[in-house]
Amino acid sequence: MPDPDLHFLGELAAQLRVDAIRASAAAGSGHPTSSLSAADLMAVLFACHLRYDFDDPGAVGNDHLIFSKGHASPLLYALYKAAGAITDEELLTFRKHGSRLEGHPTPRLPWVDVGTGSLGQGLPVGVGIALAGRRLDRVPYHVWVLCGDSELAEGSIWEAAEHAGYEGLANLTAIVDVNRLGQRGPTRHGWDTGAYARRLCAFGWHTIEIDGHDPGQIDYALQDARVTRGRPTAILARTRKGEGVSDVENREGKHGKPLADPDRAVEELGGPRSLRVRVAKPEAVTRASGAASEPLRLPAFPVGERIATRTAYGEALVALGAARRDVVALDGEVADSTKTETFAESFPDRFFECYIAEQQMVAAAVGMQVRGWTPYAATFAAFFTRAYDFVRMAAVSRADIRLVGSHAGVSIGEDGPSQMGLEDIAMMRAVHGSTVLYPCDANQTAKLVVEMAGRDGVSYLRTTRGATPVIYGPDEEFPIGGCRVLRRSHEDLATIVTAGITVHEALAAAEALEAEGIMAGVVDLYSIKPLDVHALREAATTTGNMITVEDHWAEGGLGEAVLSAVADLGPRVVQLAVRSMPGSATPEEQLRDAGIDRTAIAEAVRRLKWRA
């Protein structure tokens, strides 16, 4: 690395500041002061250390740069302009309708890996990309993450710190812009970079404290970060928010608004410039692991046997992993329960134990798919609530990830409500572009696990703790967006629409009713989102009576999904769902108490008969 040209770096930083101010002024909103504090850090990174081919964002050897402090987007876009990736004209479309230069960066820009803006997410995702580099791609790219000091209060940052420190991710550098001021006021630690250094050091990181406006110190620190072995590096850079503009420099109340007098600020910074920064290109490298494919040999579960869908998930994932070398698995220290363990034993190189840190687990999955891997991440359905912001942001990131939640519903039995996934369907449905699947038997589960692999966006599979009878043959297909009509007759008084464990309750109820001379149809709605609108509307119009059954709260679940599809047709719909807080009990008692077992379903159908 040659000695940096300090004059050029100063000029480049001034240009970045000017352009961040101009972009925010043109938008009438944005975060110029948060951009100004980090301008020197990023000027030196781009000019001297980043290896990135802006003409080929998918180049295997490209470094990754994530703005974890996504609100500093004016700085990021100013950097893109300086690198020649966007024009000045486009820069000034910042935050305008239709512009890809959004208020917070998203992958609508080809150089942005993931959406940021919910603080504390960029570093966890960066850990995922760095893990992929070290353990999957085995390519010497470096992951640079620009963090704010405020966001170090987020627990997810410390999940990431622990994960990166433990894995010794020397290919990861956090550049922390310690500008002392959060949105509302000073941070807890102000300019005490030592406070952050002590914490990160305790988590196994190499730390460097510098003046974040001194190009020489920055250059030294970035070089040190690049060559440090065995540990991730955190550069704790003392900066001033609004640096370079006396109206706002180091002042409270200047967060998240354009400058009052942008022209004076630009003048104070020496006026506009049109420098170009030549970002070094990466060496040409190839991945160690390809996506070579072998024929898929899914397990075949004999009809009539009792096998938990979580077990089928584990076995199917192994089969998929054997067929596709791009499939990787993550788990939150419950792989013996979710059954990811089967994969972990078969493919230890592609298994990632994330311990009890669900946010980091989802973030790591997002990071791995940035690098083209196909991640499946599992924990208890209930504990994905821990990572909901990460799931939500995965959709903003246009990430393709697969989540598998076990121990869904009251049917887990004795462990009680803390372990029961009872809001997971509602939560996952309300994610843009998501897929929500809930299989009732082992062969169906296996097929859906495979379907998920090719699915865009966030896919969620809900599995059951207890064993359920295998009712489908191993050769049957279950396309996403479909359903299975398990019982139907011309005399059906009602159609029972359900999925997962209560499919078996519905079948038993229909059988018992038939013995009484009452016919009821049963639909297995294994694909809750997208759902088979055509089949549901047909059921709604033929019987006119629908009963939805779900081992989930009444709100936002399968029942409401069905209602959304059929409400304009005017069927009478009865929703059976969990409505009272469960305690401990056997699975059978839980289903009975919740009013979603065979007896309750049959009774609901009988009531329709009485009312008819």
Place this chain on the structure above:
Amino acid sequence: MPDPDLHFLGELAAQLRVDAIRASAAAGSGHPTSSLSAADLMAVLFACHLRYDFDDPGAVGNDHLIFSKGHASPLLYALYKAAGAITDEELLTFRKHGSRLEGHPTPRLPWVDVGTGSLGQGLPVGVGIALAGRRLDRVPYHVWVLCGDSELAEGSIWEAAEHAGYEGLANLTAIVDVNRLGQRGPTRHGWDTGAYARRLCAFGWHTIEIDGHDPGQIDYALQDARVTRGRPTAILARTRKGEGVSDVENREGKHGKPLADPDRAVEELGGPRSLRVRVAKPEAVTRASGAASEPLRLPAFPVGERIATRTAYGEALVALGAARRDVVALDGEVADSTKTETFAESFPDRFFECYIAEQQMVAAAVGMQVRGWTPYAATFAAFFTRAYDFVRMAAVSRADIRLVGSHAGVSIGEDGPSQMGLEDIAMMRAVHGSTVLYPCDANQTAKLVVEMAGRDGVSYLRTTRGATPVIYGPDEEFPIGGCRVLRRSHEDLATIVTAGITVHEALAAAEALEAEGIMAGVVDLYSIKPLDVHALREAATTTGNMITVEDHWAEGGLGEAVLSAVADLGPRVVQLAVRSMPGSATPEEQLRDAGIDRTAIAEAVRRLKWRA
């Protein structure tokens, strides 16, 4: 404190182990090995350090004990038996149907403050209780939290560590049962108690590393924790999972299952005992702050002015805080945006800045309500997704908390999707016993803020960033569970049901339609849960056409809530909601793009006319 009777402590610990094994054996499930590792720690705590009146769980001076590792419930219940709070007979009802001794502790037991079982939550809640003790109650109780080592991987633990360290909560002690083994296998740090001590020390804690099976060391550490000033204490106790039973001691694969041969284990431990532990009672103390009440003087906003509902929240909370001294406010470093800042300035003693740590914010609110305070916690609606597991568990804890999410929906404008609350209604509806409110004007907001104060369970208020016209007078009432029919005529072609910002769009649409000779009713459904089923069913039957409009994803929101209430009546329901991923744009452009503005609403009504 007298020297501990080591023989008694050994016998007591053996009894606790025996009873934990017996309870799990009787249940046929549970976590005896996780109980055995912590038995000595808890024996010494109960015999020598805890101050608690089991006959008066509400005594102001009582210490608080939280099992953050909630799966060690057999140990907790064995302790209750030893303290004379429950009988041996009840102990053996563990995990059985109807028993209050659930698989994980819940406040169905009067000595349990909060439900645990989702790991990493007990310590954050303990921080809230300790904060209340120090800053609100000003009573010298001590908060003891038993943590597992596995759960220290959760980011929420480090949010709590930061909050407690920064606040110098000397009345808080974390007792970490470092038994080396998680559920699936060894933890990252095994018995390296120093790894945890370094981390906690960096976060400002006093740390003590001990042998967790040595009563003398335990006694010393607990005493040290009680008397340490200015800092919280963490006792890092090296223990063996399954201690005392050779079949399971320090072995993998023994988590979360009853012992194979409980009789032999009990025999190995010397058989059952029937010791009673005399837990010291607290000194009689009184709270420094009472709940003295003054007349409520809510702000009155003039009809026709434009005021953001978030602003009204801030002003109403100040009025409520003046009237009720039990009202406290928390915020996630965005008080200038949520407008909690108004309260913070008026009542700094009752305001808690939680920085960007939403899990800790919600946990602190839960902790404060344990002590009888009435907390309101605010951040952006989008960022409550960060704390969803804590909100879910607040319901299991039967906690009365109030959450206020600002910047709801696409109408925030330029900041883009990362900042938009678009899943908050779905998320909050799917919480047991929750209340979900979404006001459209300032006076309505003020009234709802007051209504929330008296509400059981989790209450959620959704506010809007932009200013909206005041349409209600300051004397109007808005009971929870009600709605407002804003327009209705006998010629209504449809009823538009909406809430919040789109109420104004609906009114404008109805006006425009009237000019064309098309009449449409408008219902302001400010209470989304519970909702006014009667009024909705009346609207459904009179017009037969309903149009729901919401600034939220289509899934799980207002539209589906309405469908749930009316579907069996067979109205034609059209759901207008956000269905594509927003970018940056002005608020008006966002509403237009999402198809939820006045133009889209009017068009939806017109389409009904054409179809009719």
